[in-house]
């Protein structure tokens with residue numbers, strides 16, 4: 001049933017606005033109060049004409065724009081892509097906002113025989129048409145988030161661009177761009193972008209309580225935008241500290257996606273320290289007593305080495321149990337999980353006359369993927385700012401001179417036994433610092449086979 005609801009909107013400006021909405025949710029919301037921060041009377045602030053902007057106009061996008069025009073709906077680029085274009089960056093992905101409701105969009109695309117994919121977003125207003133079987137566009141109806149539990153929102157569709165800007169996290173992410181290049185900025189996001197100032201739209205507390213992941217998004221964008229380390233507005237840090245617990249219900253995967261970007265961005269060491277100081281550790285899988293001194297050391301010596309996020313994060317871990325706890329909370333990928341374990345186990349500098357040899361031996365002995373283990377070793381060398389990093393980068397794993405054919409000729413039966421013999425010979429070769437030749441290696445076969453027999457016997 002379609003209901004008309006009245007929403008009272010109070011502003012920080014003297015003006016008081018009343019909005020009427022076509023509400024298609026199940027609830028009849030009698031009164032909805034929201035505070036509108038200081039906003040621009042005329043939101044169009046400039047006309048963008050950069051090469052990056054021109055480059056978004058694929059044939060598919062042009063077809064999409066024509067379609068919305070034909071049906072009289074407004075559509076604009078929204079959020080992060082506008083921010084990136086204003087910084088003369090090529091946006092990674094384009095999000096679109098429209099005045100058309102999902103039902104109206106579906107009808108339009110069906111009439112025009114345009115396929116829609118991934119209908120999961122419909123509830124929150126997102127429809128994804130695929131044009132010319134080539135390009136997908138995520139188009140989301142303008143909305144306000146009515147009821148939020150810090151993760152999910154119950155939404156109300158609207159045709160008011162200002163209200164859609166108001167539900168967004170940061171002012172720099174609350175901009176719209178039409179296809180003539182007009183930038184719409186209600187909450188002074190462009191000024192903040194120019195001043196490299198990172199602030200929430202209106203109240204930081206409200207925005208964070210709508211979605212606690214925004215705490216981490218804040219730090220991520222700080223790394224992207226700010227020019228100076230840790231110049232946060234006190235009100236924002238307070239809002240983060242006071243709402244840290246909200247992160248407890250956010251999924252590990254989503255948090256790790258954000259945290260990894262923070263750790264690989266600008267000011268990563270300082271931001272991680274701030275994150276810890278704000279009391280986020282216990283909710284995001286970090287140790288209770290993180291090793292801040294080691295974090296500072298690693299950051300100071302290795303910040304320019306393009307470390308994997310895991311490498312910097314490892315510095316705060318005191319022992320392997322803390323790496324396990326981190327993985328339990330953040331649900332790391334196999335690569336990241338094994339990397340954190342590898343670093344914690346191998347970060348003590350190895351004392352050897354040929355400093356790289358112990359690492360090269362680890363790579364050469366591995367049963368799985370030597371190229372992956374080499375990457376792990378490179379991360380350990382970055383962690384320690386080792387002068388041998390470059391040498392290790394160019395080092396190639398020497399080719400093991402024994403293969404299956406040679407072993408077969410020597411009478412080793414194929415299958416499990418051959419696998420064991422091969423690995424044993426490889427270990428002997430690696431321990432000889434890659435020096436033993438084929439004949440010297442083959443002379444070890446009888447001993448290995450004997451040991452195998454003995455082992456079998458003792459197992460019974």
Ligand SMILES: Nc1ccn([C@@H]2O[C@H](COP(=O)(O)OP(=O)(O)OP(=O)(O)O)[C@@H](O)[C@H]2O)c(=O)n1
Pocket residue numbers: 078079080081092093095167168169170173174211213214217
């Ligand atoms: N928790 C979130 C997630 C997203 N957004 C809004 O949705 C837009 C798109 O979200 P997303 O693609 O996740 O982020 P981007 O800002 O586009 O950043 P990125 O370049 O990493 O995609 C954001 O710009 C912001 O306006 C938000 O307000 N709150």
Ligand SMILES: [Mg+2]
Pocket residue numbers: 080081093094095
């Ligand atoms: Mg985006």
